Amino acid sequence: MFIQPWDASLDEAEWQAWIADGHDFGQLCVNGPPGRPPVVVPTHFICDGNDLLVHLARPNPVWKAIEHDPNVTFTVIGDYAFVPGPWRATPGTPPEEGVPTSYYAAVQFTCRAHVIDDPHGKADLLTRQLAHFQPDGDHAEVTVDRPPYGRLLSGIRGLRLEVTGVRGKFKYDDHKSVQHRTAVADHLTARGRGLDVPAAAQQRRRTDRIGTWKP
Structure with a gap:
């Protein structure tokens, strides 16, 4: 990912706050075996300390790719x-x-992937994910010996992605004038299509924090 100086995350707190604000779906990218293209898997994830936790179906082709190279993005x-x-x-x-x-x-997180195949380890991973995605607790307990999850655990594998590096990019014309950025944010808000309003909010937040860009 190419990052111009004015597009870079201003500090770790900026990208951490952005991730915490409901951005919990991404793409796991793994080098394919020799002669094969990379394997890219869209999936939800949660943060667990400095690591990321993911679970995927056992038939997913990503596992062979990870066995070939556990260094992932x-x-x-x-x-x-x-x-x-x-x-x-x-x-x-x-x-x-x-x-x-x-x-x-x-x-973008660069990571080293660690496979979780132990049933108790997978149950713990799912419990952590449910605490994030269903915080009201309106779900059955995840245990290895009771339904519904006990019989389903064999069909998945877990991943602990040990994060070794992070790069954040916020591309919102921060090198242009405050007047220009404000006008574009207004245009985006007025158009209101797709993610226009969230994009405008990011542009206004960065404008308020950076003001006039200074190299």
Whole structure:
């Protein structure tokens, strides 16, 4: 992931807060065996300290890829929007000469994958995930010897992704003027399509924090 200086996460707290704010779905990317393309798996995840926890179906082809190379990347993307050229035209130039771009936030974790196959370990992983995704507790207890989960545990494998590096990117034209960024955020809010409003919120948050970009 290429990151311009003005697109970089301002500190660890920024990307951590973004992940914690409901961004808990991403893509696990694993090098394929020789002669095969990478394996990419979309999945929910949770953070457990500095690690990420994931579970996947046992027939998933990702397991062979991990056996070949346990060094993986996990990518989370959100708050994205297409920004049309006229919104970015330089003042005094025809609107059609503006160059369009994409806005988005992304966090990439480089990790070493550790497979969890022990039934009790998988039950603990699922318990942690349910505590995150169903905090009201409206689910059966996950145990290895009682339904419904006991008989299902053999059909999954768990992954503890030991995070070895993190890169955050918040691409919202922070190198441009405050006036420009404010105007684009207003355009996004007015259009209100897809993730326009969350993208505008990210742009306004970064504008408030950075102000005028200084290299």
